Amino acid sequence: xxxxxxxxxxxxxxxxxxxxxxxxxxxxxxxxxxxxxxxxxxxxxxxxxxxxxxxxxxxxxxxxxxxxxxxxxxxxxxxxxxxxxxxxxxxxxxxxxxxxxxxxxxxxxxxxxxxxxxxxxxxxxxxxxxxxxxxxxxxxxxxxxxxxxxxxxxxxxxxxxxxxxxxxxxxxxxxxxxxxxxxxxxxxxxxxxxxxxxxxxxxxxxxxxxx
Numbered sequence: 001x002x003x004x005x006x007x008x009x010x011x012x013x014x015x016x017x018x019x020x021x022x023x024x025x026x027x028x029x030x031x032x033x034x035x036x037x038x039x040x041x042x043x044x045x046x047x048x049x050x051x052x053x054x055x056x057x058x059x060x061x062x063x064x065x066x067x068x069x070x071x072x073x074x075x076x077x078x079x080x081x082x083x084x085x086x087x088x089x090x091x092x093x094x095x096x097x098x099x100x101x102x103x104x105x106x107x108x109x110x111x112x113x114x115x116x117x118x119x120x121x122x123x124x125x126x127x128x129x130x131x132x133x134x135x136x137x138x139x140x141x142x143x144x145x146x147x148x149x150x151x152x153x154x155x156x157x158x159x160x161x162x163x164x165x166x167x168x169x170x171x172x173x174x175x176x177x178x179x180x181x182x183x184x185x186x187x188x189x190x191x192x193x194x195x196x197x198x199x200x201x202x203x204x205x206x207x208x209x210x211x
Contacts, residue, residue, distance in 0.1 A: 002052050002060045005067050012064075013071040021072045025079050028065045032058060039197035041164045058197070084154050091153025091187070095144055097180045103202070105174040105211055113206040115143065126207055136207075146205050150198050152178070152189075159191030168193040172211050176202075 003011070012024055035058045038044060044054075052060070069079050081089065103113045112127040115138065122143045126133040161167045171193025178187040189196075195211070203211060 002056060003064075005063050008064050009067050009071070013068060016071070018072060018075045018077050021068055021075065022077075022079070025065065025068045025072065028061050028068060029082070032061050032065065035061065036197045037164075040159065040194060042161060042166050042168075042194060043164075055197075088151065088153035092148065094180060094184055095148055097182050097184055098144070098147070098178060099181045100177075100179040101147070101206075102177045102179075103174065103206055103208070105172065105208065107170050107172055109173050109175065111208070113208060115206065117143070124206065128209070143205070146201075150201050150205075151196070152176075152187075152198075152202070155189050155196045157189060159189075159194040159196065161193050164194060174199075174211070 013021060016024075035054050039054050039058070072079055099117055101115045101117075105111050105113075106129070110129050112125075114125045116123045116125075117140055120140065122138040122140045124136040124138055126136075161171065173192050174190065174195070176189040180186060199211075202208075
């Protein structure tokens with residue numbers, strides 16, 4: 001059973017000095033990375049997942065980390081963001097400037113999903129195995145809210161099976177391109193048979209049937 005943030009704060013943060021709180025922050029960051037790695041491992045979908053699942057644990061640890069950082073701030077110190085956290089912050093800061101998100105996916109990269117964002121709406125186009133679907137109009141604010149809930153800003157540039165000590169004969173390949181207005185540099189991510197821990201959320205949002 002997972003602790004609520006209030007109980008976590010009472011047990012692990014209240015009455016602790018800055019050094020102890022920094023120790024908690026370090027442990028939480030390490031656990032978050034461990035859980036992400038496990039969820040991204042190609043063997044993950046074939047395991048049995050008792051409650052709480054790794055996804056539940058990850059969400060809880062992210063909440064605990066927020067509490068620990070607040071506790072450290074109240075002690076007059078600030079936690080330094082990692083490079084990955086800085087990238088995630090930059091992604092969040094520039095969310096409203098996104099003009100297009102494109103996902104190409106498949107063993108032969110033969111399915112394409114693109115969302116173009118306009119001031120008053122968003123437009124999704126799907127081309128699955130060479131067959132173009134009807135364009136679908138989306139609510140811009142809701143779409144960006146869903147994107148914000150994902151961890152895209154913290155994704156690595158490349159996800160390969162050798163990072164996890166495995167390999168595939170015909171891996172599902174994918175490429176994600178995020179383009180911006182205002183002269184902001186685009187972001188590009190790709191992988192072969194391995195996916196970020198919250199990739200399924202992006203697929204659901206874009207209407208990807210399977211991968």
